[in-house]
Amino acid sequence: DGGITQSPKYLFRKEGQNVTLSCEQNLNHDAMYWYRQDPGQGLRLIYYSQIVNDFQKGDIAEGYSVSREKKESFPLTVTSAQKNPTAFYLCASRRDGNYGYTFGSGTRLTVV
């Protein structure tokens, strides 16, 4: 079955550490997205990519970095510059703007 796989499901980060969240899709979608969701809040866009080797900052890109070397993969790195990284991170993809998003099951990141 086609879908989006995010890993790990839970991740614990120490202060000052960089961590990378994985997102892989086999839907053959061109566009991929990273969102952050805090408890009781809506989704905020971190980065998005509409094509391989190209990506754009979203509304809250500071402290995050991404790469898009393959169509299937869009990893997100949470750097030590992100001062409040504890949140639920969601990766999504879609064919184009006329279609809805498909989301992965998310990664819960906690700073310890």
Added chain:
Amino acid sequence: RKEVEQDPGPFNVPEGATVAFNCTYSNSASQSFFWYRQDCRKEPKLLMSVYSSGNEDGRFTAQLNRASQYISLLIRDSKLSDSATYLCVVSPNAGKSTFGDGTTLTVKP
């Protein structure tokens, strides 16, 4: 003012009730509209797209009013399993979409 606004609720309704949510948007160039459902601590899942002519899927009906720039979701004969947060999404033709913060629905026995 936010680009997409939803009444956060919560909406507390009895089983069998009809409930409606609205979502207003500010970008008149928006092209595509969707409703998502998000269960607690889970990812959002696409509930339905919203078409200009309105569309129905079982107990769910979605409407778009371009003149007034809002979309709506009507749920008839509410079930306990409909309890969730409902997110509206507004998209331009390409690029990033904007999510509403969601409306929480609780259906009680």
